Structure formats: C-alpha cells, structure tokens
Amino acid sequence: MLSILYFASFRELLGQAQEQLPAEFQTVECLLNALAQRGEAWQQALLNNQNLQIAVNHDVAHRHTPIKAGDEVAFFPPVTGG
Amino acid sequence: MLSILYFASFRELLGQAQEQLPAEFQTVECLLNALAQRGEAWQQALLNNQNLQIAVNHDVAHRHTPIKAGDEVAFFPPVTGG
Amino acid sequence: MVNPKPIFPHIRICEEDFDLSTEARNLRAGHKDIGAVVTFVGTVRDINEGDEVSVLELEHYPGMTEKALEKIRLQAHERWSLEASRIIHRIGKMYPCDQIVMVAVASRHRENAFHAAHFIMDYLKTNAPFWKKETLPDGFERWVDARVSDKEAESRWN
Amino acid sequence: MVNPKPIFPHIRICEEDFDLSTEARNLRAGHKDIGAVVTFVGTVRDINEGDEVSVLELEHYPGMTEKALEKIRLQAHERWSLEASRIIHRIGKMYPCDQIVMVAVASRHRENAFHAAHFIMDYLKTNAPFWKKETLPDGFERWVDARVSDKEAESRWN
Numbered sequence A, B: 001m002l003s004i005l006y007f008a009s010f011r012e013l014l015g016q017a018q019e020q021l022p023a024e025f026q027t028v029e030c031l032l033n034a035l036a037q038r039g040e041a042w043q044q045a046l047l048n049n050q051n052l053q054i055a056v057n058h059d060v061a062h063r064h065t066p067i068k069a070g071d072e073v074a075f076f077p078p079v080t081g082g
Numbered sequence C, D: 001m002v003n004p005k006p007i008f009p010h011i012r013i014c015e016e017d018f019d020l021s022t023e024a025r026n027l028r029a030g031h032k033d034i035g036a037v038v039t040f041v042g043t044v045r046d047i048n049e050g051d052e053v054s055v056l057e058l059e060h061y062p063g064m065t066e067k068a069l070e071k072i073r074l075q076a077h078e079r080w081s082l083e084a085s086r087i088i089h090r091i092g093k094m095y096p097c098d099q100i101v102m103v104a105v106a107s108r109h110r111e112n113a114f115h116a117a118h119f120i121m122d123y124l125k126t127n128a129p130f131w132k133k134e135t136l137p138d139g140f141e142r143w144v145d146a147r148v149s150d151k152e153a154e155s156r157w158n
Helices: A008-014 A028-036 A040-046 B008-014 B028-036 B040-047 C020-028 C064-079 C110-127 C148-155 D020-028 D064-079 D110-127 D148-155
Strands: A002-006 A018-021 A053-056 A059-061 A072-076 B002-006 B018-021 B053-056 B059-061 B072-076 C011-014 C036-043 C055-060 C084-090 C092-094 C099-107 C130-135 C141-143 D011-014 D036-043 D055-060 D084-090 D092-094 D099-107 D130-135 D141-143
Touching: A002 A008, A002 A028, A008 A040, A008 A072, A008 C130, A028 A040, B002 B008, B002 B028, B008 B040, B008 B072, B008 D130, B028 B040, C011 C064, C020 C036, C020 C084, C020 C099, C020 D020, C020 D036, C036 C110, C036 D020, C036 D110, C055 C084, C064 C084, C064 C110, C084 C110, C099 C110, C110 C148, C110 D036, C110 D110, D011 D064, D020 D036, D020 D084, D020 D099, D036 D110, D055 D084, D064 D084, D064 D110, D084 D110, D099 D110, D110 D148
Parallel strands: A002 A072, B002 B072, C011 C084, D011 D084
Antiparallel strands: A002 A018, A053 A059, A053 A072, B002 B018, B053 B059, B053 B072, C036 C099, C036 D036, C055 C092, C055 C130, C084 C099, C130 C141, D036 D099, D055 D092, D055 D130, D084 D099, D130 D141
C-alpha cells in the first residue's frame, strides 16, 4: 500500500487529509494521473498546477520520482512558514 | 580652560585620567606638541603613535581640529568594545 | 504538543510559546568558547496584504518538518564555523504579536552567526513544510500565498 | 550604574546584566506591525589570543559613548526600514560566558533587521569608545588589541 497525504489548501480543496492506495504506480506521475481522474478539483490541483509540491518519504520529490509499496507520498502547496 | 581626558592604556601609561589646561592652543596638534614635552612616555603616546585616537567634545577629531576654551579633548587607543 | 520523539534535539515543533532568554542560555550551555549569539524571532504581524489579521493558524507536515529543519541546520554548520544552533517553530493558532519561530546561532565570532541565522531563516521560509492560514476580523479565512521575495532571498545563498 | 540621563532612551550603558527576552519584548512594545526581531549578544570568551581569560574589564568614555552609539543606531534607521532598535553595552568587570553587549532590531521583514543588527555591531566595534582589559589566570593584565578584521568588517558597509 501507499500512504497519500494532502496538506493545507490541498487538504481542504480535495476534502481529505490522507488515504491508503494500492502500490500500483511506478512513479509519482502515474499516481497523479490516476488521482486526476476523480474529477475537476483533482485535475486542477494535481495536474494543472505549476505550484504542486511533492514529497516522498519526507524528502522533496518530483513527478518522475519512483514510488514503491510502503512509501508515504505527500502533496501540498508552496510552504509559507517562518 | 580645556579639559583633557585620557582613557584605557593611555590613562595608565601617562598616569592620569584627566586634567585642566589653559585654553592657549589653536588646534589639537598644538596641544599635543606641548604635552609631548613632558617626557618620553608622552612623546611616544601622543606624537609617535599612529594609533592615537582623538575626540573633541565627544566627536571624533583629528590633529588639525581647532580647539577653544571650554572644550573637552580626549586621547585614547583604538576602541575594542562589543 | 512537544515533539514526542526528540530525534533532532536542536529542532522543536510545538504549540507552546518559547522564552528567548532561556533558549539563548540553553544554546550556550556547555560551549564556553562562544563570543556571539544571533537570534531571529518571527512574530505575527497584525497586517498582511493590506488587511487586518485576527488569527494566524500554522499547519505542518509532522516528520518531514523536523527532517527538513535539521537538514537546513546542518547545511549552515557546513558553511560556517558554528558552535551551536537551534530552531523552534510553533504550530496551531497564534495572534498578532505572538512569536512564531526562533532561530538561534552561537559562534566564536559574530560574522558566522549573523550569516548562518539569516541563511537558516531564508531556507526555512521556502523549504520547511509549514502553511499559514489567516482569519480576518469578519471571520473570512484564507491561506497565505508564498512570496516571490522569499524564493529570491533563498537563491541569494547559492 | 544605570545611565543617569536618559537622553538616548534606546541606548543603555550599565554594569548590570540584561535579560534578552525582556529587552526583545520592550523593543516590540507599542509597535504592532513587526514581523522580525533580530538580536545579537556578545559574550565573554574564555580564550583570547590563545590564552585563558579570567576577567574582562570594560572601560568607556561616558558621554561620548552614548552619543556614538545613538549615531550608529540612527545611521541604521536611515539605511533600512526599521520599526525599533536598542543597544545595551555593559561596563565594569565581567567573566567568561557573561553577556557584554546586546543589539536588538525590529522590522516588518527579516532582511532589514538582519542587515541593520549586523551593521550596528560592526560599527559599534570600531566607533564606540569602549576598551577591554583582560586578566589571565596568573593575574597578568593586558589591554585587548583592536582587530584588523573589525576594521575590515566595518568597511564592507561603505
């Protein structure tokens, strides 16, 4: 399984903070393409969004980053702490 | 009269913290020349010393700075606070 | 909520406020050859984008945050000769004038501490997973936008 | 000995120690639109020029010191957009790890506060009439020499 986390505006927009999905995606991009099929909000937030930030297992990642069973994948907007 | 102040190593080397002198010097340089005649230590500290720092009335001054009655003239080494 | 696993003892993510003197004192404890301590404290401004702000809520990504902050801290120690450093970032609800974040750096000479504290803040702003949501006096809530100037500030260290 | 004439309320020359939190809080008081507070604290190092130091004694030029510090502070306010700033410098006898000096600067955004605090310290080091005398463990006393590096640090702001 994969753990998928959503933070901040993404969490609110997509209506969930986290979910578990089968580990059937080779890269983050494959996962994103699958999630985008859930509807307009998902497509906007995850595919048509230059500001999408990605982390895999707590490290900054990219669309081409490979993922495997047990990974934690997070999606969030640009950070604004400090 | 003039107030003359000596600080830090100058105070110790010249053996005094302050003194009053008649206001009979046109510039700091004239005052320095007169003080230097007091002996070797005075000459070394005040004339043959590239590091001599001068203040007139609490402002940084130079050998050519004019002085007048009532002025406070201070001599000291480079500062080392902070 | 104090960080339950202090894997990174120089990083603290918590709801509670902090005391600058105590933190500076702890930072210096056990390091005698320190001549300079630079601290940065970020506070809640009462105005943002021209609007009055009543409440600021800080969300973070537990686990990734600590790791990202520790990475930034270690980068600073690689670039400058430092004796100690510490980062505190609060989460949850805060109000105007509240302290949000602290970076404290101790070194032998001031130059290193100034640069390192500034570097850590610039990197924290663009690399640590925190998000701010502000509430206006009429109850309207909005997520704070990332600033281009923060990205520029970070890039100046490259 | 607290400065008897507070002509310059943002400058303090005194024998007493200071509390960083209190000073940072007072600095921010009455200024709501502050987002950044940078403080610098200089402390007595236990080693100087390779020798162990037991006591550090700070002498100053009363009157000129306050004026010189206020001038440096105002120069910082002219160069950067700052909300508030404060300088404390202790005099008299101090011991390793003691606090000697504090510069605190508050501004809306961090960049200005970092630069201004650094600038004030660099100028204070070469322009404020303080002199340090150190006592070694064997009782030997010596005046601390001015550092070329401090003069260079100041000149970088020109």
